[in-house]
Amino acid sequence: GDSVTQMEGPVTLSEEAFLTINCTYTATGYPSLFWYVQYPGEGLQLLLKATKADDKGSNKGFEATYRKETTSFHLEKGSVQVSDSAVYFCALSGLSGNTGKLIFGQGTTLQVKP
């Protein structure tokens, strides 16, 4: 079945460092891909998305490119801030028609130190 695999955390970086969080997926068909972020004490919120191969999603300085050939959707940011400390979830749209069901990875915790 469809699945998402993320790199294990926690990822600990110093402020202004470059961030990469790896995400690979297994899916039949052509799913949409998403990154969600969960700040402490809050629910998940959409960070960015890409709906077809070679699309690049971007938001708040974060970027991810839908790579069909490598089945990947790695999250990157050029210079992280302490406020980026959160849990990041990669997800893909399931084969459920238009119901909005998503399949989430296990989440990667990012800790940014000043």
Place this chain on the structure above:
Amino acid sequence: DAGVIQSPRHEVTEMGQEVTLRCKPISGHNSLFWYRQTMMRGLELLIYFNNNVPIDDSGMPEDRFSAKMPNASFSTLKIQPSEPRDSAVYFCASSPNGGKNIQYFGAGTRLSVL
């Protein structure tokens, strides 16, 4: 838009008691999802509804768990009887139909079963 509203935000109860968690989805959204999040198991999809009809409840851990959606603006997740291993953060999310696959999460209910 008030977003997805969950209540209560925190619930502390004793083993064996009945617990009811509530969710009001975003108006106009057709799909509603219940998740459970723990450190050990991460984010788990328990059940989801489309147009008030349960579509997939395969994630419901056992018969002690039940969920209802009597109308488009309200859903409940009930645990009876509750056990200490049910302690977790429970999230509700809603999504509009139309292939967008974006889910909007509530702030969650933190449940502690003593």
